[in-house]
Amino acid sequence: MPLECSTRVLAVTSESPDPAILGEAALVLRRGGLVAFATETVYGLGAVATDSEAVERIFAAKGRPAVNPLIVHVTGIDQAREYAADWPADAEVLARTFWPGPLTVVLPRSDRIPDVVTAGRPTVGLRSPAGAVAQGLIARCGRPLAAPSANRSNALSPTRAEHVLADLGGRVDLILDSGPTAVGLESTVIDLTGDRPRLLRPGPITVAEIVSTLEGRDVLIPAAGESAARPMSPGQMPVHYAPRTPAFRMDCADDLAALPPRGAIAILALGNQPLPAGITAAACVRLESPERAARMLYGELHRLDALRPDAIFVLMPPDRPEWLAVRDRLMRATRPVREWQ
Ligand code: TXA
Ligand code: MG
Numbered sequence: 001m002p003l004e005c006s007t008r009v010l011a012v013t014s015e016s017p018d019p020a021i022l023g024e025a026a027l028v029l030r031r032g033g034l035v036a037f038a039t040e041t042v043y044g045l046g047a048v049a050t051d052s053e054a055v056e057r058i059f060a061a062k063g064r065p066a067v068n069p070l071i072v073h074v075t076g077i078d079q080a081r082e083y084a085a086d087w088p089a090d091a092e093v094l095a096r097t098f099w100p101g102p103l104t105v106v107l108p109r110s111d112r113i114p115d116v117v118t119a120g121r122p123t124v125g126l127r128s129p130a131g132a133v134a135q136g137l138i139a140r141c142g143r144p145l146a147a148p149s150a151n152r153s154n155a156l157s158p159t160r161a162e163h164v165l166a167d168l169g170g171r172v173d174l175i176l177d178s179g180p181t182a183v184g185l186e187s188t189v190i191d192l193t194g195d196r197p198r199l200l201r202p203g204p205i206t207v208a209e210i211v212s213t214l215e216g217r218d219v220l221i222p223a224a225g226e227s228a229a230r231p232m233s234p235g236q237m238p239v240h241y242a243p244r245t246p247a248f249r250m251d252c253a254d255d256l257a258a259l260p261p262r263g264a265i266a267i268l269a270l271g272n273q274p275l276p277a278g279i280t281a282a283a284c285v286r287l288e289s290p291e292r293a294a295r296m297l298y299g300e301l302h303r304l305d306a307l308r309p310d311a312i313f314v315l316m317p318p319d320r321p322e323w324l325a326v327r328d329r330l331m332r333a334t335r336p337v338r339e340w341q
Contacts, residue, residue, distance in 0.1 A: 017132055023140055033047075037178075039181065040102060040134075042149045075139050108124075131182070184295035197218075
């Protein structure tokens with residue numbers, strides 16, 4: 001199939017999507033097409049996971065390196081077990097607690113999953129997404145869906161159908177527009193193939209929630225430097241999820257006041273440090289709580305990016321556990337302010 005195609009956009013409601021439209025989308029998927037749809041986290045670019053050619057189209061549409069494996073989306077535990085070669089007790093407990101929801105478990109894969117999905121790895125990431133659109137679509141397909149975030153590789157993840165259309169229009173057959181996503185940040189990814197569960201990507205389900213669900217078991221959290229040096233999961237790579245506008249981070253509001261005035265700037269402040277007086281910015285956004293920041297982060301970065309300022313300055317939230325996932329995405333979307341010139 002050629003890379004370029006015409007993209008249709010169909011609106012559905014997030015609570016009770018029209019079964020006829022879901023049926024049509026499932027047909028597109030079963031014929032090897034690509035459908036972008038909302039999960040509770042971000043919009044995904046879906047293809048039938050057992051159809052290697054369709055999955056190859058995902059990589060082509062995104063410009064995604066073939067070494068970066070895709071998450072396989074399932075209706076729930078029963079379907080997940082068909083695609084994992086092993087289903088350990090930790091997977092059962094976590095899935096019972098958090099599915100459908102924003103948690104991906106990495107497990108040994110069954111041979112029903114083609115190589116292209118897992119980038120040749122012996123493991124597969126499985127997740128049951130929440131929401132009537134995602135659940136309805138997978139159920140109607142009768143097959144799991146491989147779906148990365150529906151953006152070009154290294155660009156910001158989409159939390160609205162408009163983001164998908166702007167980034168992937170002409171490269172996806174159908175976009176189901178069900179409005180903004182509820183959670184806003186990509187799922188937590190946890191590797192269950194080793195002796196101890198290992199966090200590969202922080203996300204909406206926190207480490208504390210995972211630890212308490214696993215009754216106090218240790219969860220390995222790779223240090224930032226370690227994951228950059230030895231990426232297990234390309235979502236851990238240092239530059240990822242970035243806006244097109246050069247974006248710079250700082251920990252302290254006083255650093256903003258110290259910047260020499262130059263060009264049009266936009267400011268994104270996380271947490272509640274007050275901004276210094278007398279700063280002129282084309283736009284200034286504050287996201288105070290971790291929950292709101294998770295939900296709004298990509299939407300606000302997309303909006304600031306579209307204003308085309310000369311730079312976006314991000315005032316980082318405190319280095320505390322409740323901000324782990326938001327800080328992780330910001331560390332990848334920005335460079336240290338000392339690199340601004
Ligand atoms: O919330 C989400 O997870 C969204 C929605 C659409 O479900 N999907 C998403 O997919 O963020 P993507 O492809 O943008 O990120 C998937 C992450 C990547 O960091 C990938 O490397 C990692 O999951 N991953 C997937 N399968 C893996 C595996 N077998 N081993 C290690 N990491 C894996
Ligand atoms: Mg992504």
